[in-house]
Amino acid sequence: MKYEEVLKKYFDKVYTEVEFVKKTYQVLEPLGFNDENTIAGKCICRDEISQSIRSVIKHMWGEAFNFSSLAGMFFAGKTGLAAAMHHSPISGGKEQYVFYALPHIAINKEGRIGVCRREGREEESTACGALNAFQKEMASGKVNLTMDNEDVEQSLIRMRLLREIPYGHVPDLLELTRTALKAIQSDLETTISKVVDTNKSNYAIISGIQIHGPSGNYVWPSECYTVVNGKRETLNLK
Numbered sequence: 001m002k003y004e005e006v007l008k009k010y011f012d013k014v015y016t017e018v019e020f021v022k023k024t025y026q027v028l029e030p031l032g033f034n035d036e037n038t039i040a041g042k043c044i045c046r047d048e049i050s051q052s053i054r055s056v057i058k059h060m061w062g063e064a065f066n067f068s069s070l071a072g073m074f075f076a077g078k079t080g081l082a083a084a085m086h087h088s089p090i091s092g093g094k095e096q097y098v099f100y101a102l103p104h105i106a107i108n109k110e111g112r113i114g115v116c117r118r119e120g121r122e123e124e125s126t127a128c129g130a131l132n133a134f135q136k137e138m139a140s141g142k143v144n145l146t147m148d149n150e151d152v153e154q155s156l157i158r159m160r161l162l163r164e165i166p167y168g169h170v171p172d173l174l175e176l177t178r179t180a181l182k183a184i185q186s187d188l189e190t191t192i193s194k195v196v197d198t199n200k201s202n203y204a205i206i207s208g209i210q211i212h213g214p215s216g217n218y219v220w221p222s223e224c225y226t227v228v229n230g231k232r233e234t235l236n237l238k
């Protein structure tokens, strides 16, 4: 299968990064979120091919608080989130936040999942490299479950994602990326429930998967919603 067919098969709707962030801004603006009263936060992989969306978020919302670890995992915890939660301007007595949670995956022009080319290099590369390394480890039958102090984030990825994977099952990279998305969103939500006072703050969660195609980056939107005055409303970005 070629790239377009693979994309269509696994992702029901994709936007370019600019379209996606613009769309989120357009649906959030009537709900009281704008670039003057809102701080954005992001969980995006450290990989440089992921950073283009950071620039788009900055362009729409201004500088964003960075919660990102390898694979876009949310390991910033209560301390990280509590720090961000004291930064928004106060407008109408409330603070406004928008959180982008976007792990990533590559698809090359032949439709191979996880494979990309990097400028100036002949050999194939992978994205997400951290998730791919963990997937290979699982496939080998041996997973290192210790906390390696010289490899802290990768140790945390293994420990966190294994909680979501049935014992003995080896997901492929696409399934593992969806598992990472679920974990990032869930950890963000759990931490929000402990740190955020919805009497003082309104927020939005925008989750999805960033896709590196042969000629640019795209985003597949997953669950997106707002919590305004403590009330949750789904955002339709499809």
Ligand SMILES: [Zn+2]
Pocket (backbone or CB within 6 Å): 045, 046, 047, 070, 071, 072, 104, 127, 128, 129, 130, 131
């Ligand atoms: Zn990555």
